[in-house]
Amino acid sequence: MKIITVTANPCVDRTVYVKELRRGATNRVDRVCESINGKGINTSLVIKKLGYETVAAVIEYMDGDSVYQYLSSVGMQCVYVPTYGRLRVNTKVFDTENSCVTELNCMGTAVKEGIEERLVEMVSEHLCSGDVLIVSGSVPPGISSVFYCKLLTKAKEAGAYGILDADGELLLRGIEGKPDLIKPNVDELSRLCGKSINSAEQAAEEARSLIARGVGAVCVSFGGKGALYVTADNSYWADSPEVVVRGTVGAGDSMVAGFAIGILEGLEPEATFKSAMALASGSVSLDGTQMCDRELYEKMLPLITVKEI
Numbered sequence: 001m002k003i004i005t006v007t008a009n010p011c012v013d014r015t016v017y018v019k020e021l022r023r024g025a026t027n028r029v030d031r032v033c034e035s036i037n038g039k040g041i042n043t044s045l046v047i048k049k050l051g052y053e054t055v056a057a058v059i060e061y062m063d064g065d066s067v068y069q070y071l072s073s074v075g076m077q078c079v080y081v082p083t084y085g086r087l088r089v090n091t092k093v094f095d096t097e098n099s100c101v102t103e104l105n106c107m108g109t110a111v112k113e114g115i116e117e118r119l120v121e122m123v124s125e126h127l128c129s130g131d132v133l134i135v136s137g138s139v140p141p142g143i144s145s146v147f148y149c150k151l152l153t154k155a156k157e158a159g160a161y162g163i164l165d166a167d168g169e170l171l172l173r174g175i176e177g178k179p180d181l182i183k184p185n186v187d188e189l190s191r192l193c194g195k196s197i198n199s200a201e202q203a204a205e206e207a208r209s210l211i212a213r214g215v216g217a218v219c220v221s222f223g224g225k226g227a228l229y230v231t232a233d234n235s236y237w238a239d240s241p242e243v244v245v246r247g248t249v250g251a252g253d254s255m256v257a258g259f260a261i262g263i264l265e266g267l268e269p270e271a272t273f274k275s276a277m278a279l280a281s282g283s284v285s286l287d288g289t290q291m292c293d294r295e296l297y298e299k300m301l302p303l304i305t306v307k308e309i
Contacts, residue, residue, distance in 0.1 A: 001130040002053040003260045005040030006123060006151060008139045009108045010058050010067045012089045013037040020097035030096070036070045036087070039137030039165060042253035042291060043260070046279060048076055049293040052261055057123050059140070061085040061109060079126065081118045085109030088140075108140035116143050120150050129159030132260045135174065136165035136253070145169035152177025161263050165256050167191065180216035180263070183256055189220050200228050200309065204235050217269075219259065219276070221252060227280075229273040234308055236270060238277045241303035243284060254292050255280040270306045277304045 015033040040056060047054040058067050060080035065087050071078040088106035095102070127133060133155040135148040148170055155162040156178065164171065164179040167188045175182065190197045193206050200222070207218035207230035220228045226239040258279040262272025278300040282292030292300070 001128070001132075001264055002055060003044070003047050003132045003134065003257075003264060004055045004057060004123060004126055005044045005047075005134045005136070006119070007038035007040035007056065007058045007067075007137060008119065008143055008147065009137060010036065010038035010041060010061075010087055011106070011108070012065060012087050013092060014089060015092040015094055017094045017096055019095075021093055021095040021102060027093075036065060036067055037090075037250075038067075039253050039256075040134060041067070041071070042250045043134055043136065043257045044071075044076060045074070046250075046254050046257035046283070046291045047260065048074075049291060050257070050261065050297065051294065052264065053077075055079060055126055057119065057126070059083060059111065059115065059119065061087050079122055081115055081122060083109075083111050083115055085111070105138075108138070110141035111143060113142070116147055120147070120154065123151055124154045124158070127155060127158040127160050131155075131158070131160040132163065132263050133160050134163045134165070134256055134260055136163075136256060138167075139170065145173045146176075148174035149177040152179050161260075163256060163260060163263075165252065175210065175213065175215060178214035178216075181219065181259055182210070182215055182217075183219045183221070183252065183259070185221045185223070185252065200237055203228050204230055204309070207235075219255070219273070221255065221280075227255070227273075227277060228309075229269065229276075229306075231269050234269065236273050236306050237309045238273060238304055238306045240277070241281050241300065243281055243300075250283045250286075250291050251280040254283040270308075274301065274304045274306050277306075 017030045018027045044054040044056040063086045088108040091104040093102040152162040162179040163181045164174045165183045203220045217231045229236045255276045258276030282296040282300045
């Protein structure tokens with residue numbers, strides 16, 4: 001059994017660190033971190049660091065930086081659909097004085113007709129019963145809003161588990177594929193429901209409504225406050241441990257990795273949630289888009305307390 005991630009809109013993430021971001025003024029950059037990323041790629045990197053088998057499925061742009069070459073250089077299995085164009089570049093400005101990130105994310109290079117179906121076909125060929133499929137992040141122009149729904153449907157047909165981590169129409173239409181887990185943050189859940197979610201109680205109510213529509217479970221992240229995890233039977237809350245925040249970009253991707261591993265291992269919901277929170281907390285303590293490894297994960301795990309609510 002393995003975990004397959006799908007990254008249709010990979011990127012170069014460039015994180016610049018400034019002491020305090022001042023709008024409309026000259027800001028001196030203290031340091032820069034740059035790497036090839038994308039939500040699914042980030043998740044696969046965490047999974048590999050923890051010693052599990054993962055396959056990263058990507059769209060490979062043929063001009064400039066190569067996602068395939070990068071992932072191969074770190075020993076990760078990668079399958080791809082090639083197309084013309086260049087990787088988008090996302091800029092993250094980390095304000096160290098206030099521990100907050102301002103993100104400037106590009107749309108990505110448009111892909112031609114047929115790329116979507118080729119990617120769905122390629123992922124389907126690698127799906128086996130018991131696998132976990134993770135579909136996450138944005139898609140480039142030319143990929144439809146039902147793309148994730150198609151992939152999640154293929155996962156169910158293969159007897160695999162499906163995890164969805166997306167926003168907007170991709171999340172709304174992806175739910176039609178009845179994923180086993182969705183992981184919106186509180187703002188994404190608010191947009192999905194069409195109203196402001198201001199508490200864990202409100203989020204739990206909306207999560208139960210989504211479960212009634214066929215979603216297996218819902219995890220709602222509240223940033224530095226913590227996260228809520230709702231299953232068909234129970235609801236759980238975990239506070240975020242106190243750590244020095246150095247980068248927030250890969251936190252959600254690390255959390256998804258924890259859920260995928262928990263599903264693969266057949267862990268109980270509380271243990272799965274605890275692992276997911278430990279990985280997310282480890283990743284925010286690292287610079288740029290570095291991901292939590294096993295050593296840091298084991299340090300974080302005792303700091304996480306999950307309570308039933």
